[in-house]
Amino acid sequence: MKFPDIRTKISIFKSVPIIIGTVLLSSPSLAASFASFEGRVTIDNFSENPYKVGVETNAEIFVSENGGEAYADAFAEANFVADPNVAANADNSSSSDVSGTGSNFFALGESTARVIGDFSIEAGEKFSFDFLIDFDLETSIDNSSDASANAQGNVSFFIFETIAEDTPILLDFFGVSGNLETPGDNDFFGGTQNIVASNFTIIDSLVDESFGGNEEYVSAFFDGSYQRTFDGEQTRNIRLVEVKANSAQVQSTPEPSTTIAFLLFSGLGVATGLKSKGNRNN
Numbered sequence: 001m002k003f004p005d006i007r008t009k010i011s012i013f014k015s016v017p018i019i020i021g022t023v024l025l026s027s028p029s030l031a032a033s034f035a036s037f038e039g040r041v042t043i044d045n046f047s048e049n050p051y052k053v054g055v056e057t058n059a060e061i062f063v064s065e066n067g068g069e070a071y072a073d074a075f076a077e078a079n080f081v082a083d084p085n086v087a088a089n090a091d092n093s094s095s096s097d098v099s100g101t102g103s104n105f106f107a108l109g110e111s112t113a114r115v116i117g118d119f120s121i122e123a124g125e126k127f128s129f130d131f132l133i134d135f136d137l138e139t140s141i142d143n144s145s146d147a148s149a150n151a152q153g154n155v156s157f158f159i160f161e162t163i164a165e166d167t168p169i170l171l172d173f174f175g176v177s178g179n180l181e182t183p184g185d186n187d188f189f190g191g192t193q194n195i196v197a198s199n200f201t202i203i204d205s206l207v208d209e210s211f212g213g214n215e216e217y218v219s220a221f222f223d224g225s226y227q228r229t230f231d232g233e234q235t236r237n238i239r240l241v242e243v244k245a246n247s248a249q250v251q252s253t254p255e256p257s258t259t260i261a262f263l264l265f266s267g268l269g270v271a272t273g274l275k276s277k278g279n280r281n282n
Helices: 267-272
Strands: 008-013 033-044 052-065 069-083 086-101 105-121 126-141 148-162 168-182 188-193 200-210 215-229 236-251
Touching: 033 148, 033 168, 033 236, 052 086, 069 105, 086 105, 086 236, 126 148, 126 168, 126 236, 148 215, 168 215
Parallel strands: none
Antiparallel strands: 008 069, 033 086, 033 126, 052 069, 052 105, 069 086, 105 236, 126 215, 148 168, 148 236, 168 188, 200 215
């Protein structure tokens, strides 16, 4: 197959803080409450080079103080390299870190990162790639604190066939999600994929988690691959979307989380909402 003449490297860093109150740059490790997410994904060894790539990132923080002290930070970065003379590869990372001490404080950080690749797969050809996922959540509160801490994150892969720009058909998906709530018992970590046999394969994984008490964490690593052969007589337009979304929140009194319902459990909507997005390269 002859690759289209594409020589593209997209690298976007975007960190847009929305701040209310005063952000204190004291060490989060000294805080009475702390919550964080850090995640990174790399994708390489594509069987085909993409003919179109795109990336999107967003990071926001919100801090409110009235007698306490609070800190928030968020980061997102994404890259997709496509060049017929080198192997295509993509990566993205995002993180959110918040902390607080004292009374009457609230801090929220959230970030998203997404990479998008469009591929032209001829009849009978195999489409495949490899990926690595690093996923870390952490929350803690002081023994004498009445504060609460929450961290949640999601990494999702979607494979679509694009009949038209606004009518993608979902073929395969795979994702991992986690949530820590301290104090509280709404803690979990797990994965989701196609109900039928998935074309995603996890080759190796390592998960370390601790739920309960005033300090909780999830640390996970996945080494995986995707492989699917497309039968038929026509060339297929295939879109890969990998999206990472997370938030971290602390507040001085434990109440039901009011964190924006953001993208954690609606990743499909995030993945398909491509038509109005601007950071695409033709």
